[in-house]
Amino acid sequence: MGDVAQRLAEIVGESHLLTGEAVGEDYAGDEALVGEARVPRYVAKPATAEEVAAILALATEHRVPVTARGSGTGLSGAARPRPDGILISFERMNSVLEVDTVNHVAVVQPGVTLSELDAKTAEAGLGYTVYPGEMSASVGGNVGTNAGGMRAVKYGVTRHNVLGLEAVLPTGEIIRTGGKVVKTSTGYDLTQLVIGSEGSLALATEVIVKLHPRLAHGSTVLAPFSDLDQVMAAVPAIVSSGLAPHILEYIDAFTMAAITYTAELSLGIPEEVREASQAYLVVGLENRDADRLDADVQSVGELLTELGATDVYVLEGGSARKLIEAREKAFWTAKAAGADDVIDVVVPRSAMPVFLARAREIAAKTESGIAGCGHAGDGNVHLGIFQKDPAKRASLLHDIFAEGMALGGAISGEHGIGRAKKEHFLELEDPAKIELMKRVKQAFDPAGILNPGVLFD
Amino acid sequence: MGDVAQRLAEIVGESHLLTGEAVGEDYAGDEALVGEARVPRYVAKPATAEEVAAILALATEHRVPVTARGSGTGLSGAARPRPDGILISFERMNSVLEVDTVNHVAVVQPGVTLSELDAKTAEAGLGYTVYPGEMSASVGGNVGTNAGGMRAVKYGVTRHNVLGLEAVLPTGEIIRTGGKVVKTSTGYDLTQLVIGSEGSLALATEVIVKLHPRLAHGSTVLAPFSDLDQVMAAVPAIVSSGLAPHILEYIDAFTMAAITYTAELSLGIPEEVREASQAYLVVGLENRDADRLDADVQSVGELLTELGATDVYVLEGGSARKLIEAREKAFWTAKAAGADDVIDVVVPRSAMPVFLARAREIAAKTESGIAGCGHAGDGNVHLGIFQKDPAKRASLLHDIFAEGMALGGAISGEHGIGRAKKEHFLELEDPAKIELMKRVKQAFDPAGILNPGVLFD
Known part of the structure; x- marks a missing residue:
């Protein structure tokens, strides 16, 4: 395999290849709580799609497993490499190539983090609406897992917000799918097939994401319920209301206690209410118009009361932000617990x-x-x-x-x-379905080099 | 092939199989303007997924081409059968199985028409928001072509509004993909792969579609422009405004003249304005609140004027509906012309x-x-x-x-x-990409029976 190391060094440049003991534990896994982290044999850090293509062609030639890595924030072990394999780290492919204010899209490299994309699009009054709760996550990783998050109730998940890809096939071809358009009917939707394939079909080297206008005004309403079933029954009523919340979360009492304790967050809920609450509903509303937002907050408050909430709290900006952040960190709180x-x-x-x-x-x-x-x-x-x-x-x-x-x-x-x-x-x-998926995998990856052991044995 | 006819009759029942001269011209094609219509050897009208599965298994066994047909309103010839093949007509699988008001989905058979679905969902205050302009189109056909239509600007196309399928593989297995959920991350998205595959990968026998609350108030604004480029420049400004139109159409002067003439529709636009107009923009707005709608119509009118519209007409309900219908019939007008x-x-x-x-x-x-x-x-x-x-x-x-x-x-x-x-x-x-798509096709359809000659040679 000395040959592989040499060829990899030629492709990405020696300074962008780690092998042997130079490969640190940082590349050994993601945030999955189970399974063992494993240091890969090689870490290659390509800078272009062509370099990625050359790596994959080489891997196919030598039957070497390849795992892609964005920020390593995944929770299912899909970025956990094989000890005999190549880890492709997209850390150098981290540019926002374009924020297109006419077509409302951004074109980004896979290593871009959500926080970088958020900052760049904010300048244009636009935003990428997938917030999976970890802003250090990469766009490429989001594509791999079809990441979701709180705002999916209004804006959908990654699948609904990625319009096109440049992707490298395991056999080394670079293809482009979709584009700066919301629809095409020209053959099979390869974009959607790659999204959620956990690095097993093709590697995205460029992602065209949809942007939405940022609405100027937002508000967060918190409602405790004495009964978990009531919370669940309230959900379809709120969705049907036409108020179109962009956040609609439930938090059980144990988790609420844990996340507010961890965040040192006081929401001003009296102890007797907290003790009598089995769960909470968090409703986020947004509007381009402040008066409409106020009216909607009023409506949602009345609706929540009708639906059995024991109280309704309209959270101040600071508390609201902290509660949402605490909720987003629920994974870390659970881990710490x-x-x-x-x-x-x-x-x-x-x-x-x-x-x-x-x-x-x-x-x-x-x-x-x-x-x-x-x-x-x-x-x-x-x-x-x-x-x-x-x-x-x-x-x-x-x-x-x-x-x-x-x-x-x-x-x-x-x-x-x-x-x-x-x-x-x-x-x-x-x-x-498993057999069909395996045949689709085979259609993309005849040598089986992309993330073997993920999804299938 | 006498054996095939007999087996088909056993599967669907003799009265639901047409062969030879009993197959009428009605089954010979769709609405594509080019290419020849072709009468298929057999027309089978199954009533269940199991019957569809038996037909496909038989077709795979005997290497007989199979084409699926909904209402035959497609424009690309994808429902045009092979003369040596079986046409599966979904006319008997035409039930709305469920309108689920809690999960906001409908479960329908592929032969259901959009007008039937519209009527059924309206009773629940909900709606399926894909309006491809032909309400006699079937849901199954929409899945096949990934149908779009006017409201895609707000609600997306078929792809964004189908959450799950029951589908029959060419080899005869019945699978279920997705469900009454807006997201899953469990392997490759087979739902999205089948959508838009024009009957070449698998045949949908049940479709779970997303429903949206029907908003009570709607309005249609028509703006003539002296210059087509100005119309196009106005579009992103309207999208950015946050007014979220559900219709945003342009119509060139020739087409406007033709469709209004055909529909005998007078929009009250003075002759001198019409003569000076190169194109029109139609903006549809909707809201759950009448006052908000009025304010939005006012805003969009002002915006259109700023963007160079020579005038702005807020159409009355009747005229608005007729204009939208005339626009939807633009294909027929073009054909007649x-x-x-x-x-x-x-x-x-x-x-x-x-x-x-x-x-x-x-x-x-x-x-x-x-x-x-x-x-x-x-x-x-x-x-x-x-x-x-x-x-x-x-x-x-x-x-x-x-x-x-x-x-x-x-x-x-x-x-x-x-x-x-x-x-x-x-x-x-x-x-x-073509080669990759062909390999995906092969993964689904090893015998190549599903709609050969569509998409690929």
């Missing part, structure tokens, strides 16, 4: 009460703890799992995932399968 | 003025006529082509398509490639 895994099952929003009730029963059976929050408008439930015993945890996860699927949902709404949830995915998913 | 083909190139909206200017130059070179209208907010330009000579027309189309692609667009925004635009698609598209 000793969670052994995190999951993000998605179910039809009507099924959330049943799903949560059954998940609690399943947890009780194995004496495990579960607590969480989620994107209520999307039916996407994030749960921290507290169970040290791996066998019990595997059984618990299996049963919870099976329950979510039986209710018409899926194992993951936005984190992905990666390595961490693969065993369950392969066990629970329809074998006809 | 003797158009030899229709195309729907999509380009970045910033490129519309350049694209239209170049298209006019290209048309002039071959002494052809072009006239049209389009979804200005999406950069989707619909042009009627007036050129009787097939060789000249092919050269004209080639040059116009090449121009659209050079500007970052695609051959078709919503009509699809089918048989009618295949020659240009195969000539102009990146061969690496």
